[in-house]
Amino acid sequence: MAKNKVFLGLYGSGKTEISINFAMKNRGDGTQVAIADVDVTASYFRVREFKHMLEQNGIRVLAPAEAFMKADLPLIDASVIGYLQNPDYLVVLDVGGDEKGSIVLGSLKEYLSDADVYFVVNVRRPFCETAEKICGHIERIQRAASIKVKYLVNNSNLASQTTVDVVKEGEEIVKEVSKMMSIPVAFNVVAEPLEYKGEFETFRIKRYLIGKEEPS
């Protein structure tokens, strides 16, 4: 496994949620971890909003300087390149959505030649209903990012309304994508407290970005 991890996908596919969980899990295992917010498209719900929590857990957060954190400026912290080259750190790159967000990877390309690149899929998001459509997105985003996707991630979910069937449905479609593009599936994402054992490894996560749902 490479020390640098990149999460790509469409808007709202769950890249940030998975990046945070991925960083937390590896830090928990005793690894030195840095998480880089290189999202230049989203205006809310970015890694930088969880800076305090991540730092308290001993994770280095590479985000724009405090003064620019709430700006919609395409800023990438200069320290990212250093950490990508630092053999002591596992680096998680949370990339912005779609090809517009992924385009920033072009500037980091020479440091990412051996990186593990994950493509995150939620089949319950618009434009992701079929394997064909998802393959199209992967091709488009690979071109924009000048990078090859190494693994697929099934993150099919409906937030707190996720059922086993939703994850399973995602698994089936992602499996099809895997066959069509010859890209292996890394894992199914399953958020607490749901239980699911599928064909692929399960990556259990806690949802940090949710928390404003309507009380019944």
Add this chain to the structure above:
Amino acid sequence: MKKIMMKGTEAIGEAAIIAGCRNFFGYPITPQNELTEYMARRLPEVGGCFLQAESEVAAVNMIYGAASVGKRAMTSTSSPGFSLMQEGISYIACAQLPAVFVNVVRGGPGLGDIQPSQGDYFQATKGGGHGDYRLIVLAPSTVQEAVTLTELAFELADKYRNPALILADGLLGQMMEPVEIEEKQVSYDNSSWALTGAKDRPPRKVTSFNIDPYGLEKMNLQLQEKYRKMEQEEPRWEEFQTEDAEILLAAYGTVGRICKSVVKIAREAGLKVGLFRPITLYPYPYSPLEELAKRVSMILTVEMSSGQMLEDVKLAALRLTRIEFYGRMAGVVPTPGEIFEHLMQLVRRR
């Protein structure tokens, strides 16, 4: 019907398409760009027209054009962009044309910031442009409700031949929730007034111009008659745990849903608190609020602005009960905890 995860902006876009909107003209501004992007991708799939205008001023006038020929048209923007559209909206209102606007409000005034706000309430409900006109203003508080209200916005805009506005805020625009969007057969008939070519009929005129003051006043009276009818027939609101409420929270949109959590916290603490959530901000549901005001000891209005809706609460409830206010501005979103704390201070001060 399969549920999918959508951002508020995307859900508004899809709902517009379901409602038969095939014309979208817009100009980018954060935090609503996902809506323009969604329409740019979706409209070509359904044979519609997406056009990125050169400015908000251009976009609103493109809407004016599309509406003149009787087509369902929509644009979306955020606060400073909505200010730029005001002149065109006033023209559209005077010309009595249906059109749907979306303002995903951000912190202001001025260029402000890109965080969620409700600071455009006055502009939306009291006429942001010039002249005696009104917008139909709908304020969703969940992504699912954004779907329903977008469809309703097109219906009401057609029914009254008047522009309608979805007043959202950055948070509602950006948050994702599971939604169900039902396919519908939509038919609408604007053939009695739309500019469709004057072959075999007398020519029609769409205008907001009349140099004769008596003629212009007549146009104004028609508008006023329409607004009185809206005020009679269209107010919509939600009451949450108001049956036995002794204290009432009044809040709309995102703050409305935050206040639902406050109601829950307060009830766990033994306080009988309910929520009044206006859904139409114009026409404002004055009467039901007036009725509730007679039964409660206090109304606490909560906003992400300086006390704008507060003025409408006072119009409904002044002298009927104690009226208090709590607000955050400039893109700061109040938490249920801080609202509850403020409520407790007020209760103790009684």
